[in-house]
Amino acid sequence: MQKVYSNPDRLLIGHLAQVLEQHGIDCYVKNAFLAGGAGELPPLECWPELWVRDDADRARAMDLIKSVLQAPESGSEWICPDCGEQVEGQFAACWRCGHRAP
Numbered sequence: 001m002q003k004v005y006s007n008p009d010r011l012l013i014g015h016l017a018q019v020l021e022q023h024g025i026d027c028y029v030k031n032a033f034l035a036g037g038a039g040e041l042p043p044l045e046c047w048p049e050l051w052v053r054d055d056a057d058r059a060r061a062m063d064l065i066k067s068v069l070q071a072p073e074s075g076s077e078w079i080c081p082d083c084g085e086q087v088e089g090q091f092a093a094c095w096r097c098g099h100r101a102p
């Protein structure tokens with residue numbers, strides 16, 4: 001068994017676990033319910049952790065996690081690096097100056 005990712009955001013960990021399962025990787029979440037009160041970051045050792053049961057899945061799991069974390073969140077706004085305009089997430093380019101989304 002191998003730990004592949006840890007983050008205080010339980011929802012993110014849950015989402016990643018789902019993605020891994022969709023790709024046929026047997027995984028589970030540790031510390032899912034030990035986090036402190038709302039708005040309070042749990043100490044590092046209590047962060048929810050994502051583990052894979054089969055060590056052979058580790059590299060693939062890491063790749064999947066990386067690609068999920070790098071994918072832009074649909075619907076989240078971005079700031080145009082060129083003109084500073086706030087652009088809605090569904091647009092791939094700035095509506096004002098045409099600069100592509102970062």
Ligand SMILES: [Zn+2]
Pocket residue numbers: 080081082083084085094095096097098099
């Ligand atoms: Zn712009």
